[in-house]
Amino acid sequence: MSGSGVEAVRAALRGAASDDQRVKIQKRMTDPAMRVIGVRMGTVFDIAKAHTAMTLDDVDQLLVSDTYEDRMVAVSILDFKARAKNVDRAALYELWMRRLDRIDTWDYIDRSAPRVVGWYLLDKPRDPLFELARSDDRWHRRAAVTAAFWIIRAGDLDDPLALCEILAADPEHLVQTNVGVALREIGRVDRGRLEEFLKRRGADLSAAARRTARTALAPHP
Missing domain, CATH: 1.25.10.90 (Leucine-rich Repeat Variant)
Structure with missing residues (x-):
């Protein structure tokens, strides 16, 4: 069962979705089978920022979603978490690497790899x-x-x-x-x-x- 954080994120995304945005986003998808609901990227990032305290178990649930925006929120939350002081960088890195098969668009990678992966590996x-x-x-x-x-x-x-x-x-x-x-x-x-x-x-x-x-x-x- 999804946690309350996952449900709140999905409700926020659904509330911000539009057909016009869906068409625009779909055009730049490298995988035409990717499900897109149509949420402007600035809004996706705002939703992620509002849920930065989400547990990693909930982030994991978003990462396994088949919806583009769910996974973009997930990688954005990981990026926001990586910026915090005293963060458990190993936990962020391990989740990212475990779900690498779900981080399969250029923008998922660009959004999260530098801080979540690169920062963790600075001294390793x-x-x-x-x-x-x-x-x-x-x-x-x-x-x-x-x-x-x-x-x-x-x-x-x-x-x-x-x-x-x-x-x-x-x-x-x-x-x-x-x-x-x-x-x-x-x-x-x-x-x-x-x-x-x-x-x-x-x-x-x-x-x-x-x-x-x-x-x-x-x-x-």
Whole structure:
């Protein structure tokens, strides 16, 4: 049985749903079978923020839902929880990884992987990210490089660069886009290391990833 928190979230989502939003959101779904009820993203985030105190058992129930907005609330709650002081980062990370098969859209990953996964792994071995980067699943590979954003933010570049090395020639556009973002952020920390990477592997990147990465090298106005 759903907990009261789950019921409250679903009631709030239903109350905010519209056909116009459903059509707009459905157009950007990478899985046409995903059930969308049509709630504006700003409203989804507001609902998540209002339920940040939800138990992880309830978040888990939202993650296993077949509805896009339910799962977006769930990953957003995990992200909001990760920002809190004295949070149990291990519990957030373990739930995220246990339900990785449900975190299967680009925006679920971007919304939650940096703080929930990357922050947890700041002071730990990054083996899980390398396993994800070598996965046959494109979402796992995107998750690996996206989680690395938080590690880059901390000024730790070795593992993020190694992940970009693995993913430089990735055939999936939705992986390449975030490889480009990771490289751009690396360049903002250490321009030289980005330049060296682009000399060696730039030709392997997609055109979009190269353009994104090189924005870190553009002269400041």
